[in-house]
Amino acid sequence: MSEHHVVVVGAGFGGLETVRGLAGAPVRITIIDQRNHHLFQPLLYQVATAILATSEVAWPVRYLFRDRPEVKTILATVQGVDTAKREVLLSDGQNVPYDTLVLATGARHAYFGHDEWERYAPGLKTLEDATTIRRRMLTAFELAEREADPARRQALLTFVIIGGGPTGVELAGAIAELAHVTLVKDFRNIDPHRTRVVLIEAGPRILPGFAEDLSAYAHKALEKLGVEVRTGAPVTECAAGHVVFGGETLATGTILWAAGVQASPAAQWLGAEADRAGRVKVEPDLTVPGHPEIFVIGDTAAVAAPDGKPVPGIAPAAKQQGGHVAAVIKARLAGKAAPGPFLYKHSGSLATIGKRAAVIDFGWIKLRGWPAWWIWGIAHIFFLIGTRHRIAVALSWLWIYMTGHRSARLITQGRGREEIGSPAE
Amino acid sequence: MSEHHVVVVGAGFGGLETVRGLAGAPVRITIIDQRNHHLFQPLLYQVATAILATSEVAWPVRYLFRDRPEVKTILATVQGVDTAKREVLLSDGQNVPYDTLVLATGARHAYFGHDEWERYAPGLKTLEDATTIRRRMLTAFELAEREADPARRQALLTFVIIGGGPTGVELAGAIAELAHVTLVKDFRNIDPHRTRVVLIEAGPRILPGFAEDLSAYAHKALEKLGVEVRTGAPVTECAAGHVVFGGETLATGTILWAAGVQASPAAQWLGAEADRAGRVKVEPDLTVPGHPEIFVIGDTAAVAAPDGKPVPGIAPAAKQQGGHVAAVIKARLAGKAAPGPFLYKHSGSLATIGKRAAVIDFGWIKLRGWPAWWIWGIAHIFFLIGTRHRIAVALSWLWIYMTGHRSARLITQGRGREEIGSPAE
Structure with missing residues (x-):
């Protein structure tokens, strides 16, 4: 298979949007996640409080792309990236080579040193x-x-x-x-x-x-x-x-x-510079400095919005970044000009009270x-x-x-x- | 509280039906179960095969009796019965005295000596x-x-x-x-x-x-x-x-x-005679020999149907027994004649294939x-x-x-x- 191989790590909002945006592009895609399901995190508090069932906020990742034969899903845990060999290192030893890598691995809770x-x-x-x-x-x-x-x-x-x-x-x-x-x-x-x-x-x-x-x-x-x-x-x-x-x-x-949250260890995998929350300081086009073939998006990336404030760690932001990455990859493969820097558009902040x-x-x-x-x-x-x-x-x-x-x-x-x-x- | 106290151990089909049948009777009731939910076991295989969500086949026990103030629900594990003192012994040491005891504790898998x-x-x-x-x-x-x-x-x-x-x-x-x-x-x-x-x-x-x-x-x-x-x-x-x-x-x-299944250890709690599957050999009115104040029903009881065959371990059988026990208790409290022996009525056997x-x-x-x-x-x-x-x-x-x-x-x-x-x- 000589087709360009895009590996997306993380099946959250950012990862899924990248795969969606690549529909029709001359690529094959591998999604790697350590869980078998995409999770609709904005409603997770309703599962915790007995309002919704677990299966109401989660979808099997491979089911979402059942009609995209070029998309492969792997249930596995990533433990590193060999940027020289261009391989994602899995904990079970079966490494996955990539041409383009998208890290969308999210964040966990942070306890501020406690x-x-x-x-x-x-x-x-x-x-x-x-x-x-x-x-x-x-x-x-x-x-x-x-x-x-x-x-x-x-x-x-x-x-x-x-x-x-x-x-x-x-x-x-x-x-x-x-x-x-x-x-x-x-x-x-x-x-x-x-x-x-x-x-x-x-x-x-x-x-x-x-x-x-x-x-x-x-x-x-x-x-x-x-x-x-x-x-x-x-x-x-x-x-x-x-x-x-x-x-x-x-x-x-x-x-x-x-x-508070702490980004997943993508920065450590890449040996890249990170901010205090562990997020990779990416270029304006969301690539990793020195590695135009590696993108980091979502809660794992430190990006500034046009107003200078950091892009918030919310689903719409991750989705916009996933769409941007797909557009960049498609433009590159088509030999067209890059779509320019990622410009975050804040659609609004929402919270329910009861x-x-x-x-x-x-x-x-x-x-x-x-x-x-x-x-x-x-x-x-x-x-x-x-x-x-x-x-x-x-x-x-x-x-x-x-x-x-x-x-x-x-x-x-x-x-x-x-x-x-x-x-x- | 001088009212007659009925303690029901097990919130399966038999236990719930007993409590339902006692509606309006001059009793207070305590349900003890080691889980907080009643489980609709006939559809459990559909949870195992990803058809139904867990919350579609289970109900919080105390929710089912929220409108019956005389019914109390306890989440606890029973480890024995003191038949002399008439107390149910809980694993946390808080024992529960009873006037009438109904054991409806079900069965687990049996591996035939393996x-x-x-x-x-x-x-x-x-x-x-x-x-x-x-x-x-x-x-x-x-x-x-x-x-x-x-x-x-x-x-x-x-x-x-x-x-x-x-x-x-x-x-x-x-x-x-x-x-x-x-x-x-x-x-x-x-x-x-x-x-x-x-x-x-x-x-x-x-x-x-x-x-x-x-x-x-x-x-x-x-x-x-x-x-x-x-x-x-x-x-x-x-x-x-x-x-x-x-x-x-x-x-x-x-x-x-x-x-195969093995009955719960009710027989051991009571020191009562059991069959090979561990089920208590009860009297025709479902009481334990020598203990008219203790009933054993459902998968924990060995009862013969009118045709001489054993009553099967299915939900309708447990429900019928629960109803019978409630009738016996009500008759006793009203000073009326006992309703006679339990007569199992087989309504049918069902199984789906896909x-x-x-x-x-x-x-x-x-x-x-x-x-x-x-x-x-x-x-x-x-x-x-x-x-x-x-x-x-x-x-x-x-x-x-x-x-x-x-x-x-x-x-x-x-x-x-x-x-x-x-x-x-």
Whole structure:
């Protein structure tokens, strides 16, 4: 096979968009991912809070490209890149040679030099993270129901979310509604209304990426749902059974981390320069300095938007970069001029607060309340892949909207009771 | 609380039906289960084969009785019964006193004295079993896609199901369709049509509980789907990478066990007499000999039907027994005469073969082919709990029927590649 071989590592939004953009180009493509599914991360918090099923936010990667015979999918873990030999090194020793390489390997949680906190404050990046959080939350209610000691019971009913960005805000709202709406009739010894949901943000306001008035609105909307919002309160300790923030110690059985991310180790694979978050400092056309045949995109790349600010780590940004990379590759193969530098176009920032409010910052217009919620919902259903998933998610939302009941309240796969207040696996 | 306290251990079909039957009775009820959900086991094979999502066949137990304030749900593991003190002993030390006790604790797989086979041939009883089987099957295809050695590739593409009862037949049909319909366009190096699905039955025919002509029909229908049916072939060895049956050794990456069950240890808790499968030999009214205050029902009880045959371990039988127990308890509390011995009424035997055929043996009438499939499908949707689940399952089936695509093809929660052909966790 003498055709130009494009290897895409990572089947997230950036990787998939690259492959989509290369449709019809004279290339063969290999997608490598360590999971068999693409994950719709913007709705992952709904899996963690028992609103959606795991299969409603994930698609088998090879299924997505079943009608593209030139696209091959490999389930494997990458452990390095031999840029001299132009080979991707897999952990099982079966290396994959490339002509053009696209690294779209995403990010994981970052604990700002406190990696030991990860055991007590799990983050939310994978389906397993979501089912782990779901299990720990639901188990905390079960243990509280059987706990005779009032102080321990209240600790079990205290849920702490660290990080006031969109993920933290959405988690806090969904947990508050789980406790104050979904579960109210289900227990006999505890009153789920007494659940405390505490959202901690180190900075002066939540949703710092949004306009100030939207932040203030979100703050109030969360408080209306029963969330205690604590800004300007940096966390100084996460441990088994408590968290310390702003000098205060709070007893809790469940700490969730939504405070920061660290890029995947692509920079180390390449020996390339990275910023503090580990993201590769790419050229304006998204290639790696000195390696025009290697692109890095999405959460793994440090790129500046036209306004000088860094391109945010959100799905639309990764998709735009994937499209740009496909255009560059196609232009090169056709012998045409390169399409120029990547220009990020910010389409807007969105976050929901529970099931009736949201904030949207388009820049030129700002929306809040239920109109924003509907735009958020319709946009997310639109961006899901395939009619099947759209119907399923719309049905799940409609049902919860009407009845308040969540169908995915499953405690599975875990050590169960033993793990609450103890390190996460 | 001086009210009569009924403790029900196990939230399966028998336990739930007992609680339902006691609605309005002057009792308080405690349900104890080691899982937080009731599981619709008849459709569990569809979770294992990526047709349904986990949340489509499971309901939180406490949610089912949210409108019955006299019903309390406890998530806990029972480790014994103190019949003298009338207390259920929990593994965490918080014992639960009872006036009447109903043990409906079900069964697990039995390996006929070969417990070491469980590591190589996992069975299907819990949601975790189903996601484990799903992961192992899908991973086998992924590994086969990357395997250069033809013999090893064919072993990875060989799926062995041990046991020709309804579960084995349904698993075999669903795996054959997964390979020969769902996956055909998704791989580049392997041809999923070359997948071997081998169903092994020690006895002379599959579906021994059905009429002979229905067994013969099911045998042919499976072969039409590409399943190799091997009857009269007892398994003599399960190991990492192969199975030995009828003197033949077959190399395989995936062995599934559907050959037999062993009752839960209720007999040991009670010091009661049990049959070979560990089931408590109960009185005709389902009480334990010498303990009129203790009932044992469902897969944990050995009961004879009016025709002298043992009552089968199926959902309708457990439900009938649960209903009977509730009637006995109510009669006692009302000071009325006992309703007499439990009389099992067999409503029929059902099994599906893929998505277009089924066999139903009502005794007085026998059905096969697509009419049987439709009756099977409608009956199962009817018996699901709640509109939400009925719509979701109907939608999933409709979609697969029309497109052949399964939405729950997720490899999650596992060690992944390393575990194929090696012991199950």
